Amino acid sequence: MSSTKYILGLFDDPDVMMHGIDKLQKNSISIYDVYTPMPIHGIDAKLGVRESRLGYAAFMFGCLGGTVIFSIIYYFLVHDWPMNIGGKPYFAIPDFVPATFEWTVLFTAFGMSFTFFYATHLFPGRAPRVMDLRATDDRFVIAIDAKTNVPHEDITNILKEAGAVEVKHNTRKYVSYE
Structure with missing residues (x-):
């Protein structure tokens, strides 16, 4: 069994990332979360995120x-x-x-x-939980749970076809700033 927990698709353009989300959803691949350096209009509806309470x-x-x-x-x-x-x-x-x-x-x-x-969970003094540090700077990251989506090669190929600049296989959930 693989030690990969998350497959990360890194994009350099928000429109290309939105196309990647469409492509993943078309292939019935569940998306864990999306990390962006800025708010993107319409991404909540596309990912099925409920309205805040x-x-x-x-x-x-x-x-x-x-x-x-x-x-x-x-x-x-x-x-x-x-x-x-x-x-x-x-x-x-x-x-x-x-x-x-x-x-x-x-x-x-x-x-x-x-x-x-x-x-x-953003209490003062606590290190933020980030999948990839570049998501706070200039990259758009789609995180896919590797445990629920079994064919890792297929997911990697779909992300590359959708325009991902880089595809990473994380063994840890979050990285720290240290």
């Missing part, structure tokens, strides 16, 4: 922030230390709006940062 998390963090500050202000100004300022009622909602808005934005920003780091 981070928007739902943002909404929940915003609701949490708004609820927390509204509750704090209500408790302090109505129950803990009610003050009669200019004859206004204790529970004057328009007075709460600026602080509630600011805390909603604050909780959403911090919550989304932590959620993004958690979801992508």
Whole structure:
């Protein structure tokens, strides 16, 4: 049995890489992931990547922030230390709006940062997981799981026909920057 874990097709042009994805999918070869140095329009739909659920998390963090500050202000100004300022009622909602808005934005920003780091495993101080270091610079990489796709020679030939500049057989999952 081969020790190859991933077959990497390196491309120097995004259009050629998109053609390579089409060719691989036409031959029923499952693609593990695609690494690019820049965003490419339409690649998510082509690979069948689902839409992100981070928007739902943002909404929940915003609701949490708004609820927390509204509750704090209500408790302090109505129950803990009610003050009669200019004859206004204790529970004057328009007075709460600026602080509630600011805390909603604050909780959403911090919550989304932590959620993004958690979801992508990009915690500060952790080395990024990259299949090929050139994918962060000038190459477009298609990674194919070698364990599920058995004929390695066929995959190599398809990638070369599709315009791959280089085809590599990785024995490790990720490379490090060290």
